Each structure stands twice: as C-alpha cells, then as structure tokens.
Amino acid sequence: MAKRNQKPKIRKAQREQVIRAAKEQASKKTARAAATAPTKAAPEQKIVKPVEVSAPQVGGKR
Known part of the structure; x- marks a missing residue:
C-alpha cells in the first residue's frame, strides 16, 4: 500500500x-x-x- 493511502493510525504506529x-x-x-x-x-x-x-621593526615609512 502506498504511503499516501495508509490510514493515519498505521502511519503513526510505524513512525513510533x-x-x-x-x-x-x-x-x-x-x-x-x-x-x-x-x-x-x-x-x-x-x-x-x-x-x-620577532622584535618590532624600527623605522618609519618614507
């Protein structure tokens, strides 16, 4: 029997x-x-x- 044709109580029992x-x-x-x-x-x-x-780099940008 296809799942959509099953009665709700049968579906519920199978799920449980x-x-x-x-x-x-x-x-x-x-x-x-x-x-x-x-x-x-x-x-x-x-x-x-x-x-x-590493030691911090000394000197600024140009």
Missing part, C-alpha cells in the same frame, strides 16, 4: 516503531561507548612551546 528502534540503537551505542571509555589511557598533555616573537 521506527523512533523506538532508533532510541534502542542509540542507547546500545552509548552503553558500549561508556563501557570502552574507561579502559583507554588518558592522553598525555601536549607541551606548549613558547613562540618566539
């Missing part, structure tokens, strides 16, 4: 089913990410090197 499935997928991903995140070692902080600033 898709939304529910998407939420379950998202919760599974976050659960996996939470389980794997603590096992990773903390990245070392980068050492910020001081940037040499």
Whole structure:
C-alpha cells in the first residue's frame, strides 16, 4: 500500500516503531561507548612551546 493511502493510525504506529528502534540503537551505542571509555589511557598533555616573537621593526615609512 502506498504511503499516501495508509490510514493515519498505521502511519503513526510505524513512525513510533521506527523512533523506538532508533532510541534502542542509540542507547546500545552509548552503553558500549561508556563501557570502552574507561579502559583507554588518558592522553598525555601536549607541551606548549613558547613562540618566539620577532622584535618590532624600527623605522618609519618614507
């Protein structure tokens, strides 16, 4: 049956089913990410090197 010929309650039920499935997928991903995140070692902080600033140019324009 074409989408435009479906009854509103059928469309609503399908939409809710898709939304529910998407939420379950998202919760599974976050659960996996939470389980794997603590096992990773903390990245070392980068050492910020001081940037040499060139001396100001002396002398005006002609």
